[in-house]
Structure formats: C-alpha cells, structure tokens
Amino acid sequence: MNEQERKQHIKATFDAVAARYDCDALRFFEHAAALLPEVFDFEGGESVLDVAAGTGIPALAMAPHLPRGTVTAVDLSEGMLAQAAAKCHASGLGNVVFQQMDMTAMAFQDAAFDAANCSFGVFFVEEMAGTLRHIAAKVRPGGKVVTTHFRAGSFGPLAELFLRRVDAYGLPAPPPGWLRVASEEQNIELFEAAGLAQPQVASHDVGYLLDDAAHWWEVIWNAGFCGLIAPLDENRLARFRQEHLAEVSELMTADGLPLDIGVLITKGVKPRQLENG
Numbered sequence: 001m002n003e004q005e006r007k008q009h010i011k012a013t014f015d016a017v018a019a020r021y022d023c024d025a026l027r028f029f030e031h032a033a034a035l036l037p038e039v040f041d042f043e044g045g046e047s048v049l050d051v052a053a054g055t056g057i058p059a060l061a062m063a064p065h066l067p068r069g070t071v072t073a074v075d076l077s078e079g080m081l082a083q084a085a086a087k088c089h090a091s092g093l094g095n096v097v098f099q100q101m102d103m104t105a106m107a108f109q110d111a112a113f114d115a116a117n118c119s120f121g122v123f124f125v126e127e128m129a130g131t132l133r134h135i136a137a138k139v140r141p142g143g144k145v146v147t148t149h150f151r152a153g154s155f156g157p158l159a160e161l162f163l164r165r166v167d168a169y170g171l172p173a174p175p176p177g178w179l180r181v182a183s184e185e186q187n188i189e190l191f192e193a194a195g196l197a198q199p200q201v202a203s204h205d206v207g208y209l210l211d212d213a214a215h216w217w218e219v220i221w222n223a224g225f226c227g228l229i230a231p232l233d234e235n236r237l238a239r240f241r242q243e244h245l246a247e248v249s250e251l252m253t254a255d256g257l258p259l260d261i262g263v264l265i266t267k268g269v270k271p272r273q274l275e276n277g
C-alpha cells in the first residue's frame with residue numbers, strides 16, 4: 001500500500017466507525033483529553049490548532065478553557081468531523097470550528113496559531129517528524145506543541161491476541177504504527193527531529209476495567225483496530241468474533257477485564273528559528 005492508499009484506508013476506517021467512536025469502552029480518549037488544559041496552561045485567549053481531531057474529544061476538552069480564544073479542529077475523515085460538529089453544537093460551544101484537511105498538507109498560513117495539539121494522530125503517517133514539523137510551522141514562535149501517544153504495553157494481552165488472530169485469518173497484521181512513539185525517548189527524539197525545543201514527556205495511566213469480553217469487542221469495532229478486520233465477510237467476521245472473545249474471556253478477573261492504557265503526553269516549544277514546514 002502506498003501512502004495515498006494508506007490515507008484512503010484510514011479515512012474509510014474512521015468514516016465507518018465515526019458514529020460508534022464516542023462509546024463507553026473507548027472512554028480512555030476522554031480521560032487523555034481531560035489532561036490537556038493543564039498541559040497547555042491556557043491564558044484563555046489563545047487560538048489552538050487541533051490536528052487529527054476525530055470526533056472532537058480534545059477540542060471539546062480544551063474549548064471551555066479558551067473563553068476568548070478558538071479551537072480550529074482538522075481531520076481527514078468527514079464522518080468523524082460530522083460527529084464533532086454535532087457534539088459541539090449540542091454543547092453550545094461557539095469557539096470551535098472544524099475543517100476537513102490532511103495533517104501533512106494543512107492550508108493554514110505559517111504561525112497562524114498560538115498553539116497546536118495532536119492526540120493519537122501523528123503515528124498514522126509514515127513521515128512523523130516531517131508531519132510534526134509541518135504542524136509546528138503553523139504555530140507562532142514561542143507557542144506550545146503537544147502530542148498524546150499510547151505508551152508501550154497499552155492494550156496488553158488483549159491486542160496481542162487480536163493481532164495474532166488477524167494474522168491467523170491470513171490478514172495483514174503489521175506492528176501497530178503507534179509503537180514507533182511508545183516510549184519517552186522516541187517522543188523526545190520525534191520532537192527534536194521536528195525542530196521543537198524543550199521537549200518534556202509526562203506519563204499517565206488512563207485505563208480501566210471492562211465489563212466483559214463483549215466490551216473489548218467495542219474497543220476493536222469502534223476505532224482503528226476495526227480497519228484490520230474490514231476485509232472479512234459476514235460469516236468469517238462472526239467466527240472471528242466468537243473465537244477471539246472466547247480467548248479473551250480467559251483473561252477475565254473477578255473485577256472485570258483489565259484494559260491497560262498508558263499515555264505519553266509530550267510538550268515542546270516552537271523555537272524562533274524553526275524553518276517553514
């Protein structure tokens with residue numbers, strides 16, 4: 001798959017899951033986004049670019065902290081953005097705008113924003129440093145750039161069993177792209193390669209107990225994992241689900257099914273001399 005085909009596949013995957021993405025099983029996305037206002041330490045009047053905004057979870061977590069500011073949220077998937085816009089409308093927030101855009105080629109002027117955020121987005125592209133440099137180019141000198149990525153070990157044995165089964169069904173099961181930025185060192189390296197100054201990483205646990213194996217299926221079916229099993233026809237998918245949930249059920253504890261999710265939030269500063277990206 002070339003980069004263009006990969007993007008099409010990602011867009012199709014997120015368009016397909018958009019209406020299901022804001023579900024209880026995936027609430028770690030909200031837990032992670034809730035940490036952002038403190039990381040940015042907003043004054044309240046900033047213009048913030050939110051990249052790979054999805055259904056607006058980070059944008060909606062930041063917007064109430066920007067009473068005189070704005071969030072401009074961009075994503076490749078119109079389906080995800082439609083959900084974001086509906087949620088924003090329902091919440092009465094008037095300071096968020098949404099635009100469909102590829103994060104590797106954003107049509108904003110350089111230094112147009114005071115700060116930029118990208119939660120669980122950069123690892124979808126092949127060229128992560130170039131993309132982060134492009135995001136940073138949209139931020140004024142001295143502004144903050146923040147990313148959130150999964151920490152190594154996230155999803156634990158559940159994801160390992162899932163990927164093994166994907167492979168057993170003859171489907172491509174490449175190592176998850178997020179493993180490329182799953183350690184503190186990898187995130188520091190990424191920020192340095194993107195020309196960002198003073199990178200700092202904070203690690204947080206945002207996991208919880210799922211009720212049962214069916215709840216784990218919601219994690220798979222309602223977000224990015226879903227793209228790996230999209231080629232299965234109805235019968236094979238039903239068989240896959242049954243077999244996978246049987247193996248996952250064996251990991252149940254008396255309290256529930258542990259979903260271990262760690263996140264690494266990295267903050268850097270746009271230096272005065274960063275070249276245009």
Ligand SMILES: C[S@@+](CC[C@H](N)C(=O)[O-])C[C@H]1O[C@@H](n2cnc3c(N)ncnc32)[C@H](O)[C@@H]1O
Binds near residue numbers: 007052058076120223
């Ligand atoms: C796991 S979701 C994260 C969404 C949101 N940031 C959150 O924290 O809930 C990843 C998002 O990245 C978007 N995405 C992937 N590649 C992209 C690209 N090249 N340009 C813009 N968005 C992209 C997907 O459409 C999807 O909405």
